[in-house]
Amino acid sequence: MSGNLSEFLAKSKVKAADLEHKRKLSFNIQKYADTVVKGKLQFSDLDLARRRAKNVKWKAIENLDKYLEEFEKNFTSRGGKVIWAEDADQALQAVLQICEEKKTKQVVKSKSMVTEEIHLNDFLAKHNIDSVETDLGEYIQQLDGEAPYHIVTPAMHKSKEDVAKLFHEKLGTEPNLSPSELTQIARKNLREKYITSEVGVTGGNFLIADIGAVCVSENEGNGRLSTAFPKTHIAIVGIEKILPSINDLALFWPLLATYGTGQNVTVYNTIFTGGQQQGENDGPEEMYVILLDNGRTNLLRKEVRESMYCIRCGSCLNACPVYKNIGGHAYGATYSGPIGSVISPHLNGMSDFKHLSYASSLCGNCTEVCPLKINIHEMLLENRHIAVDEGLNTFSENGGWKVWKIAMLSRTMMNSAGAGLKGKVVNKLFSKSWGEGRGNVQFAPKSFNQLWKERNKK
Numbered sequence: 019m020s021g022n023l024s025e026f027l028a029k030s031k032v033k034a035a036d037l038e039h040k041r042k043l044s045f046n047i048q049k050y051a052d053t054v055v056k057g058k059l060q061f062s063d064l065d066l067a068r069r070r071a072k073n074v075k076w077k078a079i080e081n082l083d084k085y086l087e088e089f090e091k092n093f094t095s096r097g098g099k100v101i102w103a104e105d106a107d108q109a110l111q112a113v114l115q116i117c118e119e120k121k122t123k124q125v126v127k128s129k130s131m132v133t134e135e136i137h138l139n140d141f142l143a144k145h146n147i148d149s150v151e152t153d154l155g156e157y158i159q160q161l162d163g164e165a166p167y168h169i170v171t172p173a174m175h176k177s178k179e180d181v182a183k184l185f186h187e188k189l190g191t192e193p194n195l196s197p198s199e200l201t202q203i204a205r206k207n208l209r210e211k212y213i214t215s216e217v218g219v220t221g222g223n224f225l226i227a228d229i230g231a232v233c234v235s236e237n238e239g240n241g242r243l244s245t246a247f248p249k250t251h252i253a254i255v256g257i258e259k260i261l262p263s264i265n266d267l268a269l270f271w272p273l274l275a276t277y278g279t280g281q282n283v284t285v286y287n288t289i290f291t292g293g294q295q296q297g298e299n300d301g302p303e304e305m306y307v308i309l310l311d312n313g314r315t316n317l318l319r320k321e322v323r324e325s326m327y328c329i330r331c332g333s334c335l336n337a338c339p340v341y342k343n344i345g346g347h348a349y350g351a352t353y354s355g356p357i358g359s360v361i362s363p364h365l366n367g368m369s370d371f372k373h374l375s376y377a378s379s380l381c382g383n384c385t386e387v388c389p390l391k392i393n394i395h396e397m398l399l400e401n402r403h404i405a406v407d408e409g410l411n412t413f414s415e416n417g418g419w420k421v422w423k424i425a426m427l428s429r430t431m432m433n434s435a436g437a438g439l440k441g442k443v444v445n446k447l448f449s450k451s452w453g454e455g456r457g458n459v460q461f462a463p464k465s466f467n468q469l470w471k472e473r474n475k476k
């Protein structure tokens with residue numbers, strides 16, 4: 019058993035039995051679920067909107083090379099700089115080089131899963147550069163030394179009491195402050211960071227090819243503050259975030275807001291087209307966009323290509339019975355939940371992460387709730403096929419399935435054993451994986467086949 023798999027199983031087991039964890043997660047997810055219903059009402063034909071969006075992303079990903087080059091041409095024509103990063107290391111080195119050129123020891127950062135993926139904060143810390151998270155949820159997680167729990171709501175597993183306790187321990191505040199008091203403290207601490215940072219780092223929700231722009235959606239204004247005060251703005255964006263045209267935002271902004279948080283539109287939507295132009299006196303003097311691959315081109319294979327349409331709304335996580343039981347950290351990957359289980363094996367290595375493709379009941383709820391109608395649960399099956407084709411399954415697993423197949427295809431064999439013997443065999447084989455916490459499987463005294471035969475004899 020690989021280390022990642024055993025860690026996943028151990029963490030999942032603990033979390034699935036933690037009822038307090040389940041209560042907090044269910045409470046927070048339910049708040050989103052209630053508002054998403056209201057948000058959807060803004061669409062006169064939601065199904066059409068979703069199909070259109072899928073079509074736009076299909077076009078964008080089928081022509082990825084063309085649109086990325088178009089983005090680069092348009093963005094650089096106004097003085098912006100584009101850096102192509104094949105992997106995390108190239109992206110990190112590029113950020114470091116810029117920080118060293120600017121002689122900065124502190125950067126402010128808005129919420130970005132890509133920077134989590136490349137472990138930017140840890141890397142900068144090793145080079146004595148302080149990377150300050152400015153999104154409130156990320157700020158809380160950074161204070162606690164934890165990675166985000168959810169791609170949209172980083173501190174989803176924490177209650178307001180947990181956050182008050184954390185602030186008390188780390189910042190010396192009163193132990194029972196209210197959410198608004200806690201927010202004010204974070205606000206006060208962060209204001210000073212914005213004005214003393216030379217470099218601001220953001221991710222990007224969309225890259226717009228026809229105008230050469232990066233779009234950032236956020237609800238707190240911290241993204242704008244992180245890019246307005248520092249003289250240099252670095253946006254690190256995955257290559258799959260491309261959209262062909264600015265006109266596509268009319269569809270994608272409301273879809274992202276509705277499926278992410280139930281809003282009609284996110285509070286702050288900024289379109290960055292580069293640094294200051296002649297005659298302008300606000301905004302960063304320089305802007306860099308780092309276009310990150312880091313395994314994304316592996317997702318272009320036809321079985322999982324649709325996963326590149328993902329706009330990271332988090333809806334499939336909220337709908338997943340597995341995520342709701344084991345939470346975000348058990349996955350051991352930056353991207354958790356159903357979409358994380360699809361892409362992580364391709365981004366981080368099939369042999370180390372193929373087990374995530376089994377972290378699904380295949381109920382299809384993820385596919386049902388995805389604004390882009392991405393066939394998530396089918397791609398989880400595709401991953402299992404790929405793992406088998408690549409010979410990554412263990413000898414005992416392959417043997418087990420062979421025996422299972424022979425038995426299932428033979429009616430005579432199925433009928434030859436009674437309920438008692440079937441129970442003994444199954445409970446022996448699955449005593450650890452199924453039996454623990456659930457008890458033994460009880461077979462009915464007569465099989466369906468026997469009952470059917472008896473009925474037809476009458």
Ligand code: SF4
Pocket residue numbers: 277327328329330331332333334335357384387388389390391392394
């Ligand atoms: S796969 Fe779909 S539902 Fe899941 S995060 Fe991406 S866009 Fe949202």
